Amino acid sequence: MSNKVLIYSRFPKAMLVRIGQRFELLDTAGKPPNEVLAADQLSEVAAMVTAGATQLGAAQMDLMPKLGAIVCYGTGYDGVDLAAAAQRRIAVAHSPGANASSVADIAVTLMLAVTRRLLPADDYVRSGGWSSAKPSPMMRPQAGMRGRRIGVYGMGEIGRKIAGRVAAFETEVGYFSRSRHDVPYQYLPSLAALAEWCSVLMIAVRAGVDTHHAVDAAILGKLGAGGYVVNISRGSVVDQKALVAALADNTIAGAGLDVFEQEPHAPDALTAFPHVVLTPHIGGHTLESHTAMQDCVIANLDAFFAGRPLAYPV
Amino acid sequence: MSNKVLIYSRFPKAMLVRIGQRFELLDTAGKPPNEVLAADQLSEVAAMVTAGATQLGAAQMDLMPKLGAIVCYGTGYDGVDLAAAAQRRIAVAHSPGANASSVADIAVTLMLAVTRRLLPADDYVRSGGWSSAKPSPMMRPQAGMRGRRIGVYGMGEIGRKIAGRVAAFETEVGYFSRSRHDVPYQYLPSLAALAEWCSVLMIAVRAGVDTHHAVDAAILGKLGAGGYVVNISRGSVVDQKALVAALADNTIAGAGLDVFEQEPHAPDALTAFPHVVLTPHIGGHTLESHTAMQDCVIANLDAFFAGRPLAYPV
Numbered sequence: 210m211s212n213k214v215l216i217y218s219r220f221p222k223a224m225l226v227r228i229g230q231r232f233e234l235l236d237t238a239g240k241p242p243n244e245v246l247a248a249d250q251l252s253e254v255a256a257m258v259t260a261g262a263t264q265l266g267a268a269q270m271d272l273m274p275k276l277g278a279i280v281c282y283g284t285g286y287d288g289v290d291l292a293a294a295a296q297r298r299i300a301v302a303h304s305p306g307a308n309a310s311s312v313a314d315i316a317v318t319l320m321l322a323v324t325r326r327l328l329p330a331d332d333y334v335r336s337g338g339w340s341s342a343k344p345s346p347m348m349r350p351q352a353g354m355r356g357r358r359i360g361v362y363g364m365g366e367i368g369r370k371i372a373g374r375v376a377a378f379e380t381e382v383g384y385f386s387r388s389r390h391d392v393p394y395q396y397l398p399s400l401a402a403l404a405e406w407c408s409v410l411m412i413a414v415r416a417g418v419d420t421h422h423a424v425d426a427a428i429l430g431k432l433g434a435g436g437y438v439v440n441i442s443r444g445s446v447v448d449q450k451a452l453v454a455a456l457a458d459n460t461i462a463g464a465g466l467d468v469f470e471q472e473p474h475a476p477d478a479l480t481a482f483p484h485v486v487l488t489p490h491i492g493g494h495t496l497e498s499h500t501a502m503q504d505c506v507i508a509n510l511d512a513f514f515a516g517r518p519l520a521y522p523v
Numbered sequence: 524m525s526n527k528v529l530i531y532s533r534f535p536k537a538m539l540v541r542i543g544q545r546f547e548l549l550d551t552a553g554k555p556p557n558e559v560l561a562a563d564q565l566s567e568v569a570a571m572v573t574a575g576a577t578q579l580g581a582a583q584m585d586l587m588p589k590l591g592a593i594v595c596y597g598t599g600y601d602g603v604d605l606a607a608a609a610q611r612r613i614a615v616a617h618s619p620g621a622n623a624s625s626v627a628d629i630a631v632t633l634m635l636a637v638t639r640r641l642l643p644a645d646d647y648v649r650s651g652g653w654s655s656a657k658p659s660p661m662m663r664p665q666a667g668m669r670g671r672r673i674g675v676y677g678m679g680e681i682g683r684k685i686a687g688r689v690a691a692f693e694t695e696v697g698y699f700s701r702s703r704h705d706v707p708y709q710y711l712p713s714l715a716a717l718a719e720w721c722s723v724l725m726i727a728v729r730a731g732v733d734t735h736h737a738v739d740a741a742i743l744g745k746l747g748a749g750g751y752v753v754n755i756s757r758g759s760v761v762d763q764k765a766l767v768a769a770l771a772d773n774t775i776a777g778a779g780l781d782v783f784e785q786e787p788h789a790p791d792a793l794t795a796f797p798h799v800v801l802t803p804h805i806g807g808h809t810l811e812s813h814t815a816m817q818d819c820v821i822a823n824l825d826a827f828f829a830g831r832p833l834a835y836p837v
Contacts, residue, residue: 219656223663310669310693317692318635325632325809330802331642335794339787339803342533349537353809355624377691378631379624473653480649488644489653495639495667 211253211275212514215242218260220282227503228258232510239263243272256513258506261285261303262416262443262472267293278513280506283308283493284367286523287416287443302519304505306366308493313370315492316411316441319465320359320375322486323437324351324409329483347483352408352435354378360407362400362424363414363442364390371411383407386414400424404431409439416443426451429461436461441492444470453478456485467492525567525589526828529556532574534596541817542572546824553577557586570827572820575599575617576730576757576786581607592827594820597622597807598681600837601730601757616833618819620680622807627684629806630725630755633779634673634689636800637751638665638723643797661797666722666749668692674721676714676738677728677756678704685725697721700728714738718745723753730757740765743775750775755806758784767792770799781806 214232216225219239228234235254237245242254254273259265261281265288270276279289281303294301322328329347333339359375361368364386372382372394383395385403397403400423404410410432414420424438425448432438438461440447449470455461456479463484469475475487493502508520528546530539533553542548549568551559556568568587573579575595579602584590593603595617608615636642643661647653673689675682678700686696686708697709699717711717714737718724724746728734738752739762746752752775754761763784769775770793777798783789789801807816822834 311667314635314668314692315639318632318639318641321628321632322636322641325629325805327632327636327800327802328642328645330805331800334789334801334803339789342787348803348805350808350810350813353625353811354628355811374691377688378628473656475648475653486641486645487648488641489648489662491639491644491662494664496664497667497669499664 211255213250213253213255214510215246215251215254215257215273215276217242217257217265217269218263218282220258220260224282224499224503228506228510231507232256232514242269256280256510258282258510259289261288263288266290267296270294270297270299278302278509278519280509280513280519281523282502282506284312285416285443287445289523291523300513300519301523302505302509302521303523304502305521307501307505308495308498309366309370311495311498312367312441312492313374313413314495315467315488316367316371316413316439316465317374319439319441319467319486319488320409320411320437321354323439323463323465323484324354326351326484328486354380356380357409358383358407359409359411360384360397360403361394361411361413362386362403363412364392365413365415367441368411368413371413375411400428401431404428404436407432408435409437412438412440412442412446414442414446416445420446422446422448422451424448424452426455429455432461434459434462437463437465439465441467444468444472449476449479456482525569527564527567527569528824529560529565529568529571529587529590531556531571531579531583532577532596534572534574538596538813538817542820542824545821546570546828556583570594570824572596572824573603575602577602580604581610584608584611584613592616592823592833594823594827594833595837596816596820598626599730599757601759603837605837614827614833615837616819616823616835617837618816619835621815621819622809622812623680623684625809625812626681626755626806627688628809629781629802630681630685630727630753630779631688633753633755633781633800633802634723634725634751635668637753637777637779637798638668640665640798642800668694670694671723672697672721673723673725674698674711674717675708675725675727676700676717677726678706679727679729681755682725682727685727689725714742715745718742718750721746722749723751726752726754726756726760728756728760730759734760736760736762736765738762738766740769743769746775748773748776751777751779753779755781758782758786763790763793770796 216236256278570592
């Protein structure tokens with residue numbers, strides 16, 4: 210069996226060092242494989258590593274006739290056409306939970322930063338506004354965490370870790386997911402009920418066709434003028450146009466976003482707002498989490514090349 | 524008895540509305556009382572409200588011969604010369620614990636923001652660096668929270684609330700304070716030992732002569748190149764010149780500061796750093812916390828004017 214591994218998404222080189230020590234990599238740097246590699250190179254590809262959110266359909270798979278495994282670096286696999294992979298007997302695997310702590314941390318970071326207006330506060334100090342006692346409407350006191358109702362949408366590993374963290378801030382935690390879980394938080398029967406109930410909606414649901422644009426204008430309206438959205442899942446879960454409109458007309462109070470509909474791109478309408486905090490999809494971007502995700506990728510590839518079932522199948 | 528209440532520090536008007544509904548206020552807006560008020564007005568002052576950190580010594584007290592109570596808005600009373608007040612039989616009271624949750628929240632906000640480089644990350648998105656894949660050394664992955672050792676200096680009400688919050692991030696929590704407490708965290712026998720042990724030093728100790736510049740060059744050196752300082756107590760606890768030097772030569776990795784040696788002023792040397800997060804002493808600045816602090820101020824003044832002992836004496 211050929212042992213070439215195609216790197217399908219654009220990854221920083223540092224993330225590929227350990228994987229490259231064990232497997233022969235063909236790095237497309239995020240470009241379409243057939244633009245970068247010749248047909249005979251593609252014909253030797255036995256497995257590939259992708260970022261999970263990157264679109265990967267039948268046409269791309271068919272460029273690599275010997276492809277046997279698609280390994281997602283991270284938890285998500287929403288970009289992978291699972292039906293097309295199954296038809297071609299290509300196994301799909303991911304890195305479940307490897308980045309959950311790191312992603313939950315960034316969710317809480319965004320929640321705290323946007324509700325306490327951290328960026329305007331830092332700017333107020335640096336610009337000299339504080340020392341000159343310049344009046345600043347952005348610096349008016351806001352509600353703190355104690356007694357706040359925090360709604361967690363999705364109760365997978367990341368949702369649980371978010372809930373555990375925010376509960377320590379003397380908040381009330383509620384959640385909605387497809388099924389009830391054995392967790393010490395109030396279950397709300399729908400996303401609409403959760404949005405009505407909470408003042409911060411933390412989006413931790415798995416992306417897919419059933420959650421596409423689940424957070425739309427109606428949900429944002431239920432969240433209301435004192436409400437915040439924090440999204441660390443995928444941009445596709447939120448109707449970004451509706452979110453921009455809700456932020457522009459103060460239907461909601463603010464948003465903390467680590468993910469966007471078209472990455473790596475946050476629209477100008479979003480980047481102009483003072484009441485948002487925007488991060489470049491760095492939820493899983495810590496040293497430990499990269500190590501843990503690489504461990505999963507390596508375990509998946511080791512199993513594949515040894516002819517065993519993948520270590521963390523989707 | 525005269526019932527005039529002098530407002531000694533500069534407070535936003537909104538913070539004085541409830542107090543002004545119950546007592547007759549003489550607001551100096553932070554200026555020396557004898558520059559703003561005539562001697563006969565000062566002679567009618569029976570009680571005063573101060574911000575606690577504002578310097579208030581014998582000379583100021585002697586401007587108000589009928590002064591019987593000094594009421595601090597907030598937990599701190601480090602600016603009040605307690606010996607001078609005692610000599611003059613002036614009672615001193617504060618607002619213990621009223622802002623503890625809110626201050627603990629901002630401590631964790633600063634910790635998360637500075638360790639995950641939130642401000643450079645937001646700037647990377649807004650400036651277009653992300654969408655153009657501009658290389659950014661500031662965006663390299665950092666250590667996350669899981670498994671981190673967080674050191675809490677001071678185990679009063681705020682220190683406990685900080686410890687409870689950070690423990691939920693899968694960290695190891697240690698502390699140093701004058702005495703051991705019945706808390707589920709490791710006790711370190713000195714501030715130096717705590718700094719040596721932890722990677723984030725959270726300063727929550729009460730300010731005073733015994734803690735003045737407690738966090739100095741030697742302590743920062745023990746914290747080391749991967750270490751962070753977060754200060755939500757008082758600027759006086761940190762040797763600010765030593766901190767600036769440690770940030771400039773990468774003796775430590777960064778700092779999150781809500782308090783400064785000369786407020787409202789953060790020196791240019793600090794505001795120029797990308798690896799700090801600076802907030803304008805907003806730790807206790809939430810709606811609930813202002814309400815709770817005003818409740819304490821009113822309870823203290825009510826008791827004083829009814830001839831009872833102050834509700835929350837220092």
